[in-house]
Structure formats: structure tokens, C-alpha cells
Amino acid sequence: MIKSELIQRIAQENPHLFQRDVERIINTVFGEIGAALSRGDRVELRGFGAFSVKERQARIGRNPRTGESVSVDAKRVPFFKTGKELRERLNAGSSGSDGD
Numbered sequence: 333m334i335k336s337e338l339i340q341r342i343a344q345e346n347p348h349l350f351q352r353d354v355e356r357i358i359n360t361v362f363g364e365i366g367a368a369l370s371r372g373d374r375v376e377l378r379g380f381g382a383f384s385v386k387e388r389q390a391r392i393g394r395n396p397r398t399g400e401s402v403s404v405d406a407k408r409v410p411f412f413k414t415g416k417e418l419r420e421r422l423n424a425g426s427s428g429s430d431g432d
Contacts, residue, residue, distance in 0.1 A: 335362075369410055379417035386411045 333341075339358050343351040368375050369385050376382040390406040414422075 377415070379415050381412055381414040381418055384411050384413070385409070 335358065339351065339355045342358070343349060343354045346354070365375050365383055369383060372385055374382060374384045385408050388407050388409055391404050393402050393404040394400070395402050
């Protein structure tokens with residue numbers, strides 16, 4: 333699902349809301365999550381999961397095309413950890429042990 337499909341589905345399920353208002357709400361939510369992560373904050377949506385930022389150290393990588401060693405700078409990357417309810421919902425139909 334892409335953002336425009338999400339907006340369309342929410343607008344269809346809530347006919348009392350205008351699509352432009354739904355779009356503004358979705359953009360605001362995503363914008364606030366992005367702003368919080370850029371500040372280094374953690375964003376937790378109970379039952380869904382938590383967004384955080386992980387630090388990656390500088391390292392020596394390899395160009396897969398040439399095999400040449402390349403320097404990879406340190407960077408910050410977004411990380412998402414699923415919440416318990418979402419994990420259970422995804423595994424509701426599976427049988428057997430999940431290894432946890």
C-alpha cells in the first residue's frame with residue numbers, strides 16, 4: 333500500500349471527512365514522525381510498533397560490481413520494531429512455534 337492508497341481508503345471509510353483533510357492529517361502524522369526521528373527521539377505507536385534511530389559506524393565496504401574497497405561514512409538510519417499486537421496479528425494464522 334502506498335500513501336495515496338492509504339489516504340483514499342481512510343477517506344472512503346470516513347465519508348464525513350474530505351479527502352484533502354485526510355491527506356493533510358496523514359502528511360502531518362508522517363511529518364511529525366520524521367521530525368521526531370531527525371531530533372533523535374523515539375516514536376511509539378502502542379500496539380503497532382516503535383520508530384527509532386540507529387547509529388551506524390563508519391566502515392570499509394566493497395563495491396559489488398568491481399570488488400573495490402570503498403569507505404562508507406558513519407550515518408543515522410531509521411529503525412522500526414513491531415509491537416506485540418501487530419506481531420501477534422501477523423502470526424495469527426500460522427501454526428507451529430515462532431521461535432521466541
